[in-house]
Amino acid sequence: MGNCIICSREVDGRICQSHQEDVVFDFRGNSPNQLIRNRFYRGVVDGYADFGVFIDLSPKVTGLLHRSELDGRLESLNWEPGDTVYVQVKSIRDNGNVDLTSSIRQSDREFRGTLIQDGTDEKLPKEVNEGNPSEGDEETTHERSAPHSDGGNASAVETEVAASEDEPAADSDTDTDATADAESETEAVADEESGTEVVAQTTSEPETAVDDEPETEAVEEPEPDKPSGDLAEEPPETKEVTRRNIGELGDRVGELVRIEGEVVSAHQTGGPTIFELRDETGVADCAAFVEAGVRAYPEIELGDVVRLDGEVELRHDEIQVETEALVALEGDDAAAVQRRLADAMTERARPDELELVAGDERLEAISEELLDAAEAVRRAVLESRPIVVRHAASADGYVAGVALERAVLPLVREEHATSDAEYHYLNRRPLEDAVYGMNDATNDVTRMLQDRDRHDEKLPLVVLAGTASTVESQDGLEMLGIYGAERVVVDAAPADPEIADTTDVLVNPEAEQNLSTGALAASLATTVNADVREELAHLPAVSYWENTPENYVEAATEAGFDDEAVTDLREAVALEAYYQSYDDKRELVGDLLFGESQEAVAVAGAPADVAADESLAGHIAAQFREKLDTEVETAQANIEHSEAQGVDVAVLDTDSYTHTYDFPPTSLLMDVLHRRGDAAVTVGISMDKLWVRADTDLDLRAVAHDAAENAPNAGISASGLRQGRIEFLSGAREAVESAIIGAVTEQFD
Template identity: 55%
Template sequence: MGSCIICGTDVGSGRVCDSHQEDVVFDFRGDSPNGLVPSRFYRGVVDGYAEFGVFVDLVPGVTGLLHRSELDRRLDTLDWEPGDEVFVQVKGVRDNGNVDLGWSIRQAEREFRGVLVQEPAGEHRPDEEPSDDGDDGDTEAETETDESADDDIEVADSVGDGESVDSVGDGESADGDAVEADADPEPTDKDVATDNEESAEVDATLASDGDEDSAVAVNGESDGAADEEVDTDADEETDADRERAPITTLGDAIGESIRIEGEVVGVRQTGGPTVFEVSDETGAVDVAAFVEPGVRAYPDVEVGDAVRVDGEVESHRGDVQVESDGLVLLDGEAAEAVRRRIAEALTDEARPEGLQPLGGDETVAALADDLLDAAEAVRRAVLESRPIVVRHPATADGYVAGAAVERAVLPLIRDEHAKSDAEYHYFTRRPLDEPVYGMDAATNDATRMLQDRDRHDEKLPLFLLVGAGSTTESADGIDLLSVYGVDAVVVDAAVADPETRDAVDTLVSPELADVDGDEGLSTGALVASLASAINDEVRPDLRHLPGASYWTDAPDRYVDLARDAGYDAERVAELREAVALEAYYQSYQDKRELIADLLFSDGGNLAAHVSEQFREKLETEIETADANVATEAVDGVEFALLDTDGYTHRYDFPPTPLLLDDLHRRHADGEPFATVGVGTDELYVRTTADVSVRDVAARAAEIAPTADIDTAGVREGKIEFLSGERDAVEDAVVAAVAEAF
């Protein structure tokens, strides 16, 4: 008869009772998956990845699959590498021997309440020898020894020397004498809870630096734990003399005891410790505070609080982390000093020194003040540990713009945060199917940000909309964000409506800036210069991007700039076409690594291969469209009319707007010419003259008043209508376009 290592309850066999099976992690020593016990947590080693999940070796010869549906994050954001030690839960073993694994939020041994070795002959502690007969076989003396060892708990470091614990529950000696804090117990990890469930835990109130108004001690202990005060002159003097360490220096202090002061910018509860992300004027770091598995430490500490942390710097799965010995909630002058240091650092670091437009573009130079405001907003979000969400159209120009910002911001995030996956946590790029920030996109964003705020104590993000959000069609979506006080920055080189200026915090657009310059400025070119202002160190990486953002007639300055960077006209065209193809497929995904490979790391082979697919698919569609284009002349204007429902593959590449763009370029010969693609309830207009799509829609609505004609997208020349009035709408739009010429 054995006893549970957690609660001491008698168990028929094994070393853990049924109620504590999931509190223990097991080292499997069997040779068959049939020996695994469902619902138990096991230590394993990452074997490799597949597109559907991760293979984990529980022991050589016994491998399980952690399916991506079991993860609490996207598979592509999982930072496990082959050979990494991980912890997983066995969900079940199939008849064919396949092992189904589940996600474990606890990814460190210290986050479990105990460790057992599971042999075919039985279970035992790692430091015990397995019994020969397969029975646990504890004698009464051995049980007493185990329980005595279990009861030698380590008192929290925050308790001063010579203090005693008033109550230790089952950890008391047999005659009820209290255990003294300065006793010499068997050494244990200071951050791991005692194996005995009913043992009391002591988390003493920490002394401040002597100013009672400047710090309030916060207790993170569980109910019933004793409160102890540190109140010795010697301790206070030592505490006051301790120097504060800047967070960016912690990477060189692994294993050392340090003190940091900063603002809490994130709190998340794991199955083990509570993890506070603390930021000072130099950077941010995770601070792990442990009470017992899954229990919130320091429940009074929230995002935005100023704190002082004493602890030991450790390397946790390759990331710098502080194991807290004590966390103090600062108040009064001490809190104000922390916030003042951070604010001053933000002011100094957030505003770029100036703007140097790529290629010396004069239009971009005329927008310098607005661009610097946008760059400052982005840099400030990084320094404040606020997530940044970039929204851009799923087009070649949109992806170039989004990738430019991404290239500039990710290094800043890596410098600011110690965690290796911070760039995925604090930066998100979400392409839009259309260059309009509508209610669908805004609702998706609002849902995500509120979930992250309420579930993970994250700050609300900064939204950066590039090539979208500047027209009235985006007003409802932006208004939804503004209800929550979310900051929005819009950068758009094309159409912008005056009403947008009051709806967003920062708007950059030549349309509203009253500047003289090249009317053909692309959003990709404009945002590439913005990215260089955000992070001047990546400027050499951005020089070829403006040229890749134009389909035709790229300004000579950007062609020359790309050539100087090693990208001739053919190579730039391959990049543009490859990005356009990849932008279409899985359009809602950022495809971060793939786009980065195409635009920044490709030696030419990848882009050349993908662009060849682009041309083949486009030529096939153009050939079909050409054979079915109807032409007519109205009031001296030549029209090419295409039934996009009947003569395009609407759900395959190329998308209708891109197809019509290319078709229009091929058919327009300089004369007054327009291309109209008509679908079930939408149509697209392309013209050789500067024709307002809004004016066309308004005039067509007068001609066909029952068709409910309205502008759906100014930038892509899109008009929507009732499908039953299709023929009338086509005639009305053709007449309205002819009048506009």
């Protein structure tokens, strides 16, 4: 018999049934049948399969974490073979297979204790280490510092184990009360030799002078079991606490430091509370533990200016501060920190000058707007605000979105110590349409409010590229504004005047020009982060289907991309943009635009007839051409030609003569049909939508307005200006077709 290390209850082992899930086990058995269902175990990633991840729980026992047990996609896991992970045993099958489920707790410190399961025996880490020191290691003997409500410091494992030793539980309670009483007292004594102020560390606000030199303060270590006699008269042990910048913590591992800054997020794990603190040099995770799953320092809220003392540790190659004391600053102390943050923000956020992919007078004419947008993006990174990039699911839209993504990700990694920060602080969400409607806005607002309430996240900066510049997007933009989300719209097509009043920054040329949104966004990206200029040099050329400006052709060529390579990239991205259009496909698109473009590589798993040296982009571009040519051939055979007001018009019934739910999308098909045809006007019409392409610059709103006069009850609406699309009531199809063609041909006069 023994005592539970959590509650001291007598048990056969070291943990009672009710606290099984509060402890993580290091399994050293040799049979799956020795595992205990619902227990949490430390394991090592063995490898991936299509259906999940294999986890070694011991050298002789392996379990499967099935993809259905994951919160997200299997592909989103950043585990590598050999990584230490934490999983829960779901079941042990009769054939010895072990089914695992995921754990939100992914470090020892998030559990209330660690035990070793040697076969069926349960042992304390110190018992194993004392019996055989060679078996001990840092992970097995892990102890975490637990800040009590009075700012004291104790080892969570030591506290829990002490309760299970030979002394009765009642004596343990008495000692704990005495400890709390001792730690709640605050003293201030003067060190006669050094003149340094010595204080007992509490949650009350210590006085700190803010100056240019690092401040040092000696802090008394609380002594819950203070000895009597002569030893009791010795001065308490102290540690010096020096204020440090977060940017230098990588060189301070093992030191007790003081940080002053703003709380940018606070989330509760199954173990400690994780506060994300930002100062003028960066952001760091700070773990505070009171009790597993219980919010530490509940008085500290998002946006508070605080002073935190803690020890710098390295957890899975990431810097983390184990919090020992945390207080909110007020008055002059808070104002001084806020001034430092504001001054640093102003200096770091606004770029000194434009950094264009290639010289372009059209972009220099809107330099202030580009600088304003770049400042908004950089400020969001520095303020630890998430950035949401919305762009159309087209080749041009993807180029724009990916350019911004590639510029921002290095800044996020530089600013945040955690490895998953790039997925947390940047989300790229393609839009199927070129309009940012209420459906999209409702989705974004719902997600940002959930993240704010559940994870104490700040409201995001929303960047809309190649969309949201027409009045059809006004309602969606206004909804974001109601909740205080900052909005930046970047679009090469002329924007409606109303949009300027519903955005914080609008980057837009004043007149119709041969400028793609991809080219515009790429130069915004290089202004945000000049270090990615060479990496993005070929992207503007990729965004053009025809009439690519010479300056962007030259930029791509200098970067090593000839016309054929650029064409392959454009067509491959266009094909992948169509499939899973709401998914960012970050890794795949990154491989297409950056990973496979430097040199041809073999396509993994490609058919035998695919050349061994064919690039990924070339392989997918071949599929693009095959699918597109097949569809165009079918469509051309079923186009009906007519003449209206002396203008040749080609009309295609897209419901009858296209594969509506397969590639290519109707908008892209109409572009190709018009480029390859000889009619002045090409029209595609379905049950309730009509696409129009013409040799003249069309005013689609005027077309819809004039057509509505001739078909007044048809519900005609120019809702898809960027795609040349008009919508109507399906019952009025014939009347609408005639009215639209008449309105279009009138603009040829």
